[in-house]
Amino acid sequence: xxxxxxxxxxxxxxxxxxxxxxxxxxxxxxxxxxxxxxxxxxxxxxxxxxxxxxxxxxxxxxxxxxxxxxxxxxxxxxxxxxxxxxxxxxxxxxxxxxxxxxxxxxxxxxxxxxxxxxxxxxxxxxxxxxxxxxxxxxxxxxxxxxxxxxxxxxxxxxxxxxxxxxxxxxxxxxxxxxxxxxxxxxxxxxxxxxxxxxxxxxxxxxxxxxxxxxxxxxxxxxxxxxxxxxxxxxxxxxxxxxxxxxxxxxxxxxxxxxxxxxxxxxxxxxxxxxxxxxxxxxxxxxxxxxxxxxxxxxxxxxxxxxxxxxxxxxxxxxxxxxxxxxxxxxxxxxxxxxxxxxxxxxxxxxxxxxxxxxxxxxxxxxxxxxxxxxxxxxxxxxxxxxxxxxxxxxxxxxxxxxxxxxxxxxxxxxxxxxxxxxxxxxxxxxxxxxxxxxxxxxxxxxxxxxxxxxxxxxxxxxxxxxxxxxxxxxxxxxxxxxxxxxxxxxxxxxxxxxxxxxxxxxxxxxx
Amino acid sequence: xxxxxxxxxxxxxxxxxxxxxxxxxxxxxxxxxxxxxxxxxxxxxxxxxxxxxxxxxxxxxxxxxxxxxxxxxxxxxxxxxxxxxxxxxxxxxxxxxxxxxxxxxxxxxxxxxxxx
Amino acid sequence: xxxxxxxxxxxxxxxxxxxxxxxxxxxxxxxxxxxxxxxxxxxxxxxxxxxxxxxxxxxxxxxxxxxxxxxxxxxxxxxxxxxxxxxxxxxxxxxxxxxxxxxxxxxxxxxxxxxxxxxxxxxxxxxxxxxxxxxxx
Numbered sequence: 001x002x003x004x005x006x007x008x009x010x011x012x013x014x015x016x017x018x019x020x021x022x023x024x025x026x027x028x029x030x031x032x033x034x035x036x037x038x039x040x041x042x043x044x045x046x047x048x049x050x051x052x053x054x055x056x057x058x059x060x061x062x063x064x065x066x067x068x069x070x071x072x073x074x075x076x077x078x079x080x081x082x083x084x085x086x087x088x089x090x091x092x093x094x095x096x097x098x099x100x101x102x103x104x105x106x107x108x109x110x111x112x113x114x115x116x117x118x119x120x121x122x123x124x125x126x127x128x129x130x131x132x133x134x135x136x137x138x139x140x141x142x143x144x145x146x147x148x149x150x151x152x153x154x155x156x157x158x159x160x161x162x163x164x165x166x167x168x169x170x171x172x173x174x175x176x177x178x179x180x181x182x183x184x185x186x187x188x189x190x191x192x193x194x195x196x197x198x199x200x201x202x203x204x205x206x207x208x209x210x211x212x213x214x215x216x217x218x219x220x221x222x223x224x225x226x227x228x229x230x231x232x233x234x235x236x237x238x239x240x241x242x243x244x245x246x247x248x249x250x251x252x253x254x255x256x257x258x259x260x261x262x263x264x265x266x267x268x269x270x271x272x273x274x275x276x277x278x279x280x281x282x283x284x285x286x287x288x289x290x291x292x293x294x295x296x297x298x299x300x301x302x303x304x305x306x307x308x309x310x311x312x313x314x315x316x317x318x319x320x321x322x323x324x325x326x327x328x329x330x331x332x333x334x335x336x337x338x339x340x341x342x343x344x345x346x347x348x349x350x351x352x353x354x355x356x357x358x359x360x361x362x363x364x365x366x367x368x369x370x371x372x373x374x375x376x377x378x379x380x381x382x383x384x385x386x387x388x389x390x391x392x393x394x395x396x397x398x399x400x401x402x403x404x405x406x407x408x409x410x411x412x413x414x415x416x417x418x419x420x421x422x423x424x425x426x427x428x429x430x431x432x433x434x435x436x437x438x439x440x441x442x443x444x445x446x447x448x449x450x451x452x453x454x455x456x457x458x459x460x461x462x463x464x465x466x467x468x469x470x471x472x473x474x475x476x477x478x479x480x481x482x483x484x485x486x487x488x489x490x491x492x493x494x495x496x497x498x499x500x501x502x503x504x505x506x507x508x509x510x511x
Numbered sequence: 512x513x514x515x516x517x518x519x520x521x522x523x524x525x526x527x528x529x530x531x532x533x534x535x536x537x538x539x540x541x542x543x544x545x546x547x548x549x550x551x552x553x554x555x556x557x558x559x560x561x562x563x564x565x566x567x568x569x570x571x572x573x574x575x576x577x578x579x580x581x582x583x584x585x586x587x588x589x590x591x592x593x594x595x596x597x598x599x600x601x602x603x604x605x606x607x608x609x610x611x612x613x614x615x616x617x618x619x620x621x622x623x624x625x626x627x
Numbered sequence: 628x629x630x631x632x633x634x635x636x637x638x639x640x641x642x643x644x645x646x647x648x649x650x651x652x653x654x655x656x657x658x659x660x661x662x663x664x665x666x667x668x669x670x671x672x673x674x675x676x677x678x679x680x681x682x683x684x685x686x687x688x689x690x691x692x693x694x695x696x697x698x699x700x701x702x703x704x705x706x707x708x709x710x711x712x713x714x715x716x717x718x719x720x721x722x723x724x725x726x727x728x729x730x731x732x733x734x735x736x737x738x739x740x741x742x743x744x745x746x747x748x749x750x751x752x753x754x755x756x757x758x759x760x761x762x763x764x
Contacts (some may be wrong), residue, residue, distance in 0.1 A: 024539060026541065101553055102577075106525060130591075131587055135594065138594045138598070141598075142594075142597060142598060142601065143606075145598075146601070147602055149605060150606070152611050153612065154613060157605075157608060157609050157612050157613070158609075158613070160620050161536070161605075161618075161621060164602065165531075165539060165543070168543045168547075168598065168602070169531070169543065169546070172543070172546045172550050175547075175550040175551075175554075176550050179550060179553040179554040180553075180557065182554065182557055182558065182583070182587070183556075183557025183558070184557075188583075269606060285548060367569050373625065400559075401561075469622065475530075
């Protein structure tokens, strides 16, 4: 059985990136090619999701080398959902980039790097091989390094140093963990690892490897003691780049954690307690960090950390309901975090600053844009029935079921911290009287001087993502069905194992 | 032989971590390179060392007749080396750019983007 | 570094090393070698030329910027990977002609993939080296 279509989300972006390199000097052409390519990519992702939803797990053995010997690509519901969300975010970001990224950056190949980044993300979601996942992670980080430093002046370069160092360190730790894993059981296929690790006698070594994986992915997804690189770097690059980073790069770490800890290392009592403690601290420090910031982008960076905690909490409780909450939150979070950084980009283009002390009066001047942003912010906070509300409900319910009351308290506190931070931002930026930028020589008029069509293109990605967020909120029962299937598959991996290894195991009778 | 490689791996990790903890940017990059090499050597080590036993089936046979070296760790190391080649080239160009923009390689001075 | 010995040697070594790199590329599938190593050897040939005669003359000698080889090579590799999918096989399945060609040997998708890698490696290495050499001046 071989479903060769799985490769399309990866191969298509590769082709798009190569075509874009071909238009190296023609930046005007690059914009259109990239946006069109991303629209097609959304189509491919929807088609893949539909196929997985109706047919179950799709498996491709690349190069026709059967599992567990070759590199296997697997699309289960979780992977297909992530690919779909990635495609939507990437489309929004590429539309926003087309009008907001400077021509100098485009001339250095901004768009082709963007497509390489998305290809890496899709590869990481679709692979069923742990070393192949390492390769995709490397592809992601090297693309993100280029985007991070592209055309940067001092603050951006300085932020990039933190980012580059921590991500390189995370890769080395990831590689070390893979080395120990291979030495221990002699396989790299994740389904095969799942079966062989369960039989492994040396539990101490297995647990040590699990911790190494947790540290490696933890750095990438910015959990409690390992997050400090994120707020010192994410506010420096242009908004479009920060949007794809904030929306997807930390989430691919969370995806890897969910995948690895459901398939390879089933958390024992110690692991779940550790994960819950880390989740609580991540939520708390992220929330408190956001409180003291006056730069909107740094505030959003801390909110990313805060909300990573929710997903780790779901993983830590490790019941089907908790995983459902974590996956639902992941779905909500990718869309909303991408949108938040796009919002900061729009505010920057309207007012010329993202410092809350110097902002104000946005509601008086731009009531329609303000209402759009309000929808996005309310979705983030989780005013019922908007999208942020449902996953928290599941997480709290799961917390009561597992009697993790302290964790529930932290979830509630973190939700209120988010609410407080957003309310403060709303009153400072939108309701405070006066434009707040009087100390400038002349008012900042970049956005007003744009043609109406360009203004519309600026706001289109926000509208697109806000519409998706509203759908997640109001169509929650459908999203819940998807999340339920994913959570069920995470908890009971037999279906995944059978799909990957079934072909080879049917030839040799099982003992 | 395994003992020596194990010691060497440990030394590479230790020096790598020591170099990362220095304040100089150049030493930081050197530390990361050493750590990467340590990880590669670790893969080589855990793949079981066996000298002079290529994983090639002899012409007059259709199966392996002898113990053979595991080719997978070598493939993994080759991949990791190629990747780190790219990353290191990028890192070196980056520190050059940092030095040009900031005028120092002292990490305490470089880290100003963190201020509230 | 303008040494007469190096310059004369580099001029003779350039074609030899290029020939050697193609040899390494072609023997790569079943024997040690392949696109990556071959590409490195080829780029070393140009780097040696640049050492002896200066980067400007190497760039003039190349006529095109080596960066142009990157999309071409990537394109060849991608097509070699995607080609089996036309025949309903998974991505990157090796497809081979039945009979070996003289001199070249067995021809298959893996060879085209390696040729793509060869071009990308030359392009990337030379771009890196020329960029670093330019900015140090």
